Amino acid sequence: xxxxxxxxxxxxxxxxxxxxxxxxxxxxxxxxxxxxxxxxxxxxxxxxxxxxxxxxxxxxxxxxxxxxxxxxxxxxxxxxxxxxxxxxxxxxxxxxxxxxxxxxxxxxxxxxxxxxxxxxxxxxxxxxxxxxxxxxxxxxxxxxxxxxxxxxxxxxxxxxxxxxxxxxxxxxxxxxxxxxxxxxxxxxxxxxxxxxxxxxxxxxxxxxxxxxxxxxxxxxxxxxxxxxxxxxxxxxxxxxxxxxxxxxxxxxxxxxxxxxxxxxxxxxxxxxxxxxxxxxxxxxxxxxxxxxxxxxxxxxxxxxxxxxxxxxxxxxxxxxxxxxxxxxxxxxxxxxxxxxxxxxxxxxxxxxxxxxxxxxxxxxxxxxxxxxxxxxxxxxxxxxxxxxxxxxxxxxxxxxxxxxxx
Amino acid sequence: xxxxxxxxxxxxxxxxxxxxxxxxxxxxxxxxxxxxxxxxxxxxxxxxxxxxxxxxxxxxxxxxxxxxxxxxxxxxxxxxxxxxxxxxxxxxxxxxxxxxxxxxxxxxxxxxxxxxxxxxxxxxxxxxxxxxxxxxxxxxxxxxxxxxxxxxxxxxxxxxxxxxxxxxxxxxxxxxxxxxxxxxxxxxxxxxxxxxxxxxxxxxxxxxxxxxxxxxxxxxxxxxxxxxxxxxxxxxxxxxxxxxxxxxxxxxxxxxxxxxxxxxxxxxxxxxxxxxxxxxxxxxxxxxxxxxxxxxxxxxxxxxxxxxxxxxxxxxxxxxxxxxxxxxxxxxxxxxxxxxxxxxxxxxxxxxxxxxxxxxxxxxxxxxxxxxxxxxxxxxxxxxxxxxxxxxxxxxxxxxxxxxxx
Numbered sequence: 151x152x153x154x155x156x157x158x159x160x161x162x163x164x165x166x167x168x169x170x171x172x173x174x175x176x177x178x179x180x181x182x183x184x185x186x187x188x189x190x191x192x193x194x195x196x197x198x199x200x201x202x203x204x205x206x207x208x209x210x211x212x213x214x215x216x217x218x219x220x221x222x223x224x225x226x227x228x229x230x231x232x233x234x235x236x237x238x239x240x241x242x243x244x245x246x247x248x249x250x251x252x253x254x255x256x257x258x259x260x261x262x263x264x265x266x267x268x269x270x271x272x273x274x275x276x277x278x279x280x281x282x283x284x285x286x287x288x289x290x291x292x293x294x295x296x297x298x299x300x301x302x303x304x305x306x307x308x309x310x311x312x313x314x315x316x317x318x319x320x321x322x323x324x325x326x327x328x329x330x331x332x333x334x335x336x337x338x339x340x341x342x343x344x345x346x347x348x349x350x351x352x353x354x355x356x357x358x359x360x361x362x363x364x365x366x367x368x369x370x371x372x373x374x375x376x377x378x379x380x381x382x383x384x385x386x387x388x389x390x391x392x393x394x395x396x397x398x399x400x401x402x403x404x405x406x407x408x409x410x411x412x413x414x415x416x417x418x419x420x421x422x423x424x425x426x427x428x429x430x431x432x433x434x435x436x437x438x439x440x441x442x443x444x445x446x447x448x449x450x451x452x453x454x455x456x457x458x459x460x461x462x463x464x465x466x467x468x469x470x471x472x473x474x475x476x477x478x479x480x481x482x483x484x485x486x487x488x489x490x491x492x493x494x495x496x497x498x499x500x501x502x503x504x505x506x507x508x509x510x511x512x513x514x515x516x517x518x519x520x521x522x523x524x525x526x527x528x529x530x531x532x533x534x535x536x537x538x539x540x541x542x543x544x545x546x547x548x549x550x551x552x553x554x555x556x
Numbered sequence: 557x558x559x560x561x562x563x564x565x566x567x568x569x570x571x572x573x574x575x576x577x578x579x580x581x582x583x584x585x586x587x588x589x590x591x592x593x594x595x596x597x598x599x600x601x602x603x604x605x606x607x608x609x610x611x612x613x614x615x616x617x618x619x620x621x622x623x624x625x626x627x628x629x630x631x632x633x634x635x636x637x638x639x640x641x642x643x644x645x646x647x648x649x650x651x652x653x654x655x656x657x658x659x660x661x662x663x664x665x666x667x668x669x670x671x672x673x674x675x676x677x678x679x680x681x682x683x684x685x686x687x688x689x690x691x692x693x694x695x696x697x698x699x700x701x702x703x704x705x706x707x708x709x710x711x712x713x714x715x716x717x718x719x720x721x722x723x724x725x726x727x728x729x730x731x732x733x734x735x736x737x738x739x740x741x742x743x744x745x746x747x748x749x750x751x752x753x754x755x756x757x758x759x760x761x762x763x764x765x766x767x768x769x770x771x772x773x774x775x776x777x778x779x780x781x782x783x784x785x786x787x788x789x790x791x792x793x794x795x796x797x798x799x800x801x802x803x804x805x806x807x808x809x810x811x812x813x814x815x816x817x818x819x820x821x822x823x824x825x826x827x828x829x830x831x832x833x834x835x836x837x838x839x840x841x842x843x844x845x846x847x848x849x850x851x852x853x854x855x856x857x858x859x860x861x862x863x864x865x866x867x868x869x870x871x872x873x874x875x876x877x878x879x880x881x882x883x884x885x886x887x888x889x890x891x892x893x894x895x896x897x898x899x900x901x902x903x904x905x906x907x908x909x910x911x912x913x914x915x916x917x918x919x920x921x922x923x924x925x926x927x928x929x930x931x932x933x934x935x936x937x938x939x940x941x942x943x944x945x946x947x948x949x950x951x952x953x954x955x956x957x958x959x960x961x962x
Contacts, residue, residue: 198920202923205927228916232892235892235894236912236913244909485634485638498611506642510604516604518606518607
């Protein structure tokens with residue numbers, strides 16, 4: 151059993167029935183060698199070892215506690231050895247706070263099968279080049295999108311790569327089951343993921359610390375949209391000596407199905423380890439996930455929405471009849487709007503600039519618009535998570551949820 | 557004669573013959589309603605009311621004293637009235653330091669005739685749409701590159717627009733003479749510019765302050781590459797009640813010709829008003845210009861080079877035999893370079909990141925590369941200007957110039 155020096159997870163409070171919503175929300179302190187994360191927390195994506203359009207000091211100033219990088223992209227470029235030579239991800243990126251890397255599996259399979267998002271939208275990535283060459287007991291073989299070179303990612307190789315990258319929290323390799331496969335495939339895939347998880351744990355136990363010190367290993371609950379498989383996978387996860395758990399896809403074809411599937415996975419997952427929900431992080435997703443016991447979330451959407459001109463905002467402030475979680479500042483109705491992006495926000499963007507100016511920057515094609523909206527959207531998600539933590543602390547979950555979802 | 561409340565220019569020291577280079581370099585303090593500029597100084601371009609890829613706080617943290625915006629672009633979008641409604645450029649952009657706007661003329665004529673840079677490169681913009689519709693005594697008529705609408709910019713209209721934009725320093729309208737025209741055209745163009753300058757001064761004297769308070773008007777010395785015309789134009793500029801002077805193009809077809817032309821213009825321009833050199837700002841240009849009495853420079857090149865992966869650096873540090881003022885971090889030789897971008901620089905980018913990481917970001921197409929290199933290149937130019945000021949202060953101009961030009 152790994153010792154996880156420098157790691158701890160303390161659940162400080164659990165929501166009660168009096169919170170107004172029967173739930174398993176919990177307030178926690180996740181300690182890592184690079185600092186403490188107050189949970190529930192949002193993990194911001196630095197896919198290729200950079201939060202898109204924000205410097206690390208801006209990410210931190212916007213209240214962020216933890217970021218993640220994607221092992222798949224970093225295997226392809228610049229390579230984990232190159233990152234290790236530069237002192238690991240923390241030093242290379244100048245981020246001295248907590249950090250997570252995934253196993254690399256998600257991108258192999260989502261780029262290989264077509265992503266979950268594409269499935270939901272009904273376009274299974276027909277025009278996308280297939281990079282997944284094949285899966286067998288040993289691992290997953292894929293083609294580099296950069297130079298066509300062939301790589302095989304094994305559970306051992308994923309852990310070794312994540313050791314070199316050196317993030318605080320690292321993940322076992324799994325097969326991220328696609329949505330359009332049947333129960334039979336899902337069951338076989340889950341069993342393979344469990345064997346890969348066991349090999350990941352064995353490799354983790356064998357190897358030294360990462361390039362930046364001790365690391366904490368998370369297992370992954372799979373099982374697709376099938377209740378019995380999710381429960382079986384959660385039981386397997388509980389049996390493994392990991393520091394934490396993650397819930398992985400496939401999570402279904404709609405938000406409501408996703409919340410159901412998260413509930414299936416969380417059913418048996420009632421120990422004191424932290425639980426991360428992989429790749430999900432809309433505003434409603436956060437409230438639903440926290441209520442089911444999720445401690446951390448990650449999603450590219452806050453920073454991606456920003457690069458398309460979108461500012462996250464409480465629906466009550468969006469002045470639209472259609473409830474949405476963001477406004478698009480390219481819209482002509484903002485041309486003369488002298489108000490801040492979000493009147494409730496005190497981030498650098500909202501404290502200094504108007505919607506009209508952001509509208510101008512977007513129309514003019516200025517990169518600064520992406521930078522300012524990225525700062526705001528990060529600050530918004532961090533403010534949302536602080537509100538979630540307050541709601542658990544004050545045991546007033548339902549009212550807070552209504553306030554944020556409109 | 558306008559009073560220019562809140563403005564002053566104090567020449568604190570002049571280089572002597574002992575400086576090692578017969579020159580007219582001078583150390584000054586240019587006071588504006590939004591703060592003091594230590595001169596010689598570099599003015600960074602915020603063309604469309606945004607320094608490309610840098611937030612105002614990053615621009616300031618990199619040591620910048622003053623920025624400029626381009627009236628032509630802001631007339632087309634969002635319009636000077638819209639800027640005035642947002643409180644003027646300073647408030648709209650969240651830049652509370654000194655600011656300059658040009659008259660709009662340069663872009664009308666450079667987009668109309670093909671730019672000076674294109675002429676130097678021998679491609680007179682054959683593929684570029686011509687937006688200049690015509691010039692007459694009244695003003696210049698051009699077509700919006702956004703919607704094809706027709707605008708006429710008159711001297712009065714330029715001053716009115718710059719009043720609404722509200723920068724501290726504003727410019728008279730001139731015709732920016734192209735390079736490929738003959739002496740006769742240049743002489744007639746200069747005479748027209750002088751009549752437009754007089755009308756600009758009259759409008760400036762008539763109107764109220766700008767949207768952000770008092771403003772200081774600069775005249776422009778024209779005359780193309782012809783010594784007698786430059787001298788005549790400088791004499792005219794001296795006769796006008798402006799707060800400062802600018803030297804405008806055409807400046808010639810090569811750097812050496814440009815330095816000669818600047819010398820022609822500066823010959824008679826020996827009063828105590830500040831002098832700005834329009835659109836020029838390479839490292840050698842700065843040393844040559846300062847030696848001829850130029851106090852401020854502007855150029856898009858530091859920020860443009862950054863967006864193409866280039867980091868400004870002293871030639872001695874570039875480790876290349878060919879003397880150049882920057883290194884391109886896309887180059888494979890930086891793939892494993894664990895050193896800072898510029899070992900002499902203490903900017904945020906150099907203090908925190910390696911050349912290898914910047915190389916990775918550029919290869920990965922990450923916007924962060926542009927942001928970090930923009931910060932560095934701004935900091936580099938500000939460090940260069942501080943070195944120029946030190947060289948004048950210590951009267952050791954030639955040695956400092958050798959150090960910076962390699």
